[in-house]
Amino acid sequence: MSQLLQYLADGLLIGVVYGIAAMGLTLIFGVMSVINLAHGPIIALGMFGVYLCFTVLGLNPFIALILVAALGLLLGLIIYIVAVHRVLNAPHLSSLLATFSVNMIIIGIGTTIWSTSFRNVDYSLGTLQAAGISLPATRVAAALIALLVTGVLYWFLYRTRPGKNIRAVANNRTAAELMGIPSTRVLALSFGIGTMLAAIAGGLIGTILPFTILSGGVYELKSFVIVVLGGLGNPLGALVGGLILGLIEGVIPAFTSVGWVPVFEFVLFVLLLLLRPQGLFGAKK
């Protein structure tokens, strides 16, 4: 019993962090219908950002996240301006390939600088014991930060003007433009925030698990699954989707081989796309 509880707790903690990564992907899709295939490498950059701040500058990894977030936002703005803006109204393939080319560029630069060997942030806050389960404090901290980020994102989207503008553009770009909302700036900002979320998620995962520059790809795929679970374009759904995915990953190994987890995940993913493309919680259109 306590074994299962342990699995559940592990799953939930990592699930919240997955949720942040997926939130970034789904925000971008919701606002501009672009699937950002550079999402994985950006997650990896977040990991390396925290790693470098920790090893080179000696910064506390969780403080380093602030710097990583800021750089993530900036990177997102640049990617939007250079690669995405021109293809927004082109067929899907164009935006997919444009963001994939960014993926190639980041991975190319990353492997040149850091090779593909494993790194990890050697940082521990000890272990928390409760109800017969033990949890590494860094994981708990990562999950709490992820929740905090979600809260801030919600405050931003629902309580501030730029946030409201983002929602307006997501809802109907033409109408928003007619009402005088500067759509290009809003789109760039959304892409920046989506990228920032990916970088933060990467930074958090980096404090928990070892990684290489290629590790982002795995989390990108997980983000796809989560986004579909929560409904494409629905950020809060992404958090819930993240929790569900975390639970699946936590609980399935208790019953069968870990190798079946991705089989199950991706079959679920395809089935959801087919049966409930609006996500588990979205209203039917």
Place this chain on the structure above:
Amino acid sequence: MKTLRSPGLWLPLLLVAAFAVYPLITGSASTRESMFTVLMSVALASSLNILLGYTGYVSFGHIVFFGLGGYVGFYLIDEQGWHLFPAALLGGVAAGLLALLLGLSILRLRGAYFALATIGINEAMKAFAKQFALFGGPNGMELNFAIYRGYGGANAALWLVFWSLAVLALVVIFVSFKVKKSKFGLGLMAIREDEDAAEVMGVVAPRAKTWAYVLSAIFPGMIGVLFFFKNGVIEPESAFRLHLSIELLVMVMLGGQGTVLGPALGGAAYQSLRRTLLTSPMFRDIQLVVAGVLLLLIVLFIPSGAVGWLRSRWAALRRVLE
């Protein structure tokens, strides 16, 4: 016979034939190997183009057919003692059946949803292959070298695979041309332009899309068998490599989607570029960056690809380039 006289057909056929004959002239195994890669890219990209270019559906995980076909064929050759040819045929059939099954379900999805679903299917297959003991699980399978003896030794076997691939590439180009010039192809292109309007005009889109998907899956299935037979090893990561899938999209895009010549040209150009970058001391380390920048420039500035650009630039070329 009229079709044979059309430059839209023989230009790409000639191109492919040139790649096939080149190693015969040099006689070296290394040119054969690099031309194998080129011909494989040409054939895979041209197959993908039937779905992507003609029908307008972006299959991101198209490599799943290559992987599945490869596994089925490899298993038949290695474990059941089949000859390469029937095994390749069955690899194609397996891929086609998967496409048929998928076609009846995921082809209902449009745009980004379809693209995502194809990624999901590829990843699910990869994860499944890792668990599937019959196909060797995560380590895959290794070809017993004694098998090459049946083909007159390893060298002869490798040449046989090469020629088979060359023939297959020619067939793919021919099929691609025939589809484009047929009533079926016209229906596909109508779907690409506006699926709802096409249906209102009477195109039975669900059926047409499914056949396009099946057609575009059969050849990768067969090519997978040839490739892994040559390779001697098959394992999940190399069979269902999403990266290769995306490279195929790049090739189609580079040459010009929806054209017959484009994917052939794009496949060849992409592979030569890659080889050049990989062997150049200056670019070797940053080949991915260079390729990425190039791709971005193409997507941003010549989205219709080389052939599409030529056709729109010089109207006279439209009769020559298909």
Place this chain on the structure above:
Amino acid sequence: MILQVNNVTKQFGGLTAVKNVTFDLPPGQILGLIGPNGAGKTTLFNCINGVYTPTRGKVSFRGEDITGAPTYRAARLGLARTHQIVRPLNELTVRENVIVGACYGREGLGLAKAEHVADEVLAFVGLAARANLLAGSLNVAQKKRLEMARALAARPYLLLLDEVLAGLNTAEVSGMIATIRQIREQGVTIIMIEHIMHAVMNLSDRIIVLNYGEMIAAGTPEEVSQNPQVIEAYLGDPELAARLLEEEKR
């Protein structure tokens, strides 16, 4: 009867776009479908050719129940339509657009025969000179003709025309009216949605008036234009009848 629409209702959530519409259409007629914007005219078309499945009710075409059948089924049976907002297949040529219509329409022609039909139809609608241009490059009036050409190439029994005159100038309107007459003379039954009153009054054998999804009147152009309910609902304009008849005489 070529078309029987029986108690067709279409609801979107709480909104009833079409409510209990019933009518029969004998072959060879032109039926005008009029009503204010948002009256449910295009929705009714969509229910007839299968874009929408009606919430309730039944649609039969040449004796066959096609309620909620896919649009291609209706097309194959000989029901063609044009779209209010034109939908050309942009990256195909004008000629190829029309060939699609001929290949996949009622007769399901092979490519060679379809090419022949396409050239014929293009000449008929006056687009022959533009046959090899990309459809996306046409202007609005030409795109409307292309819609019409595609529908005609299908050799339909019944043609649904959705505002083919809207956005055309006076000369283009009279050209199109002549074209529609000729189509009817070839034995094609037509239902047309139209806002240009003198045209629809002029062309139609019978007229149906929709308002808020309901059929408020049906009859000859004369009857309909004198129906007080129509006058009130349609424009709230008591002068309407007089003006319409005036226009009709011109």
